[in-house]
Amino acid sequence: MVLKLYGVSDGPPSISVRQALTLLEIPFELINVDYGQGEHMTAEYAKMNPQKEIPVLDDDGFFLSESNAILQYICDKYKPGSDLYPQEPKARAIVNHRLCFNLSTYYANISAYTMAxxxxxxxxxxxxxxxxxxxxxxxxxxxxxSGTSYAAANHLTIADFPLINTNMTMEAIGLDFSKYKRISKWYNDFKKNYPELWKISEGAMKEVQYFMENPPDLTHLNHPIHPARKIKK
Structure with missing residues (x-):
């Protein structure tokens, strides 16, 4: 059974998983979750993920949420020898650290300013x-x-995807981070060295920019944590 990824086209966690699956050449079916219609808030979706968050991976009935866990799982199960997720303990620990850092600090702080x-x-x-x-x-x-050219090593790892896509949200709103020379070089090198993967990020960025100009009406979702923006009629 082919993997199924329930995701959104403009969400950094979803597109990070898509990039890993694409680079690892793991076949998967992308199932779009209509966030605007609240498909993630349904009882049916909650059977896969009680957190009602996106993305979710379905591996023949094994449901896994949290994009970091998904990235680690697909490497361990389908490409255990890949440099994307090294097995040497210290090298892996750095990758895991960068994933945790993005989740707890980098994406948490930046997305609150860019995406929310x-x-x-x-x-x-x-x-x-x-x-x-x-x-x-x-x-x-x-x-x-570290002196490395990528976030956790001198080669691309799964730690780069969520960090890259956090940066993408800054570019989407026109937030200039060029004074951070090492970050800027890494970000631009990713675009140059992995154009097919960057296309996934770029597509998401264009959607974010569209929604900046055309704010979606999410008042019907009654989200328990995030208050809906009031749309001027």
Whole structure:
């Protein structure tokens, strides 16, 4: 049975998994979850993921959510010898660290400033921007100390995908991060060295930019955590 990935076309966690599956040449069926219609909030979707978050991987009835876990799983099960997720303990620990750092700090702080105001009733504030630059400072420091050309090694790993796609959200809203020289070089090198993977990110970026100009009406979702933005009629 071919893998099924329930995802959204503009969500960094979803497109990160798509990029890994694409690079590893693992066949999969992409099933679009209509976020605007609340398909992720249904009882049927909750059977796959009680968190009602996106994406979800279906491997012949084995349902796995959390994009980091999905990235690790597909490498371990389908391409265990791949450099994308090295098996040497220290090398793997760095990859795992960067994945955790993105989840807890980098994406958490940056998406709250870039993505949340596009879809929900959040404002971009000076404090929010400060947290963005704090996250950028830390990643720049990791690059400086490691001396590697990619986030966790001198080659691409699964840690790069979510970090790259967090940066994509900054580019989408026109937030300039060029003063972070190592981050900028890594980001631009990814575009140049992996154009087919960047196409996936670029497509998501264009969607985010479209929604910036045409805010979606999500008031009907009654999201328990994120208040819907009020759309001016």
């Amino acid at each position: 105001p596009v879809f929900f009733d959040y404002e971009r504030t000076e404090f929010g921007l400060k947290k963005v630059h704090m996250a950028l400072d830390v990643l720049e420091t990791y690059f400086e100390r």
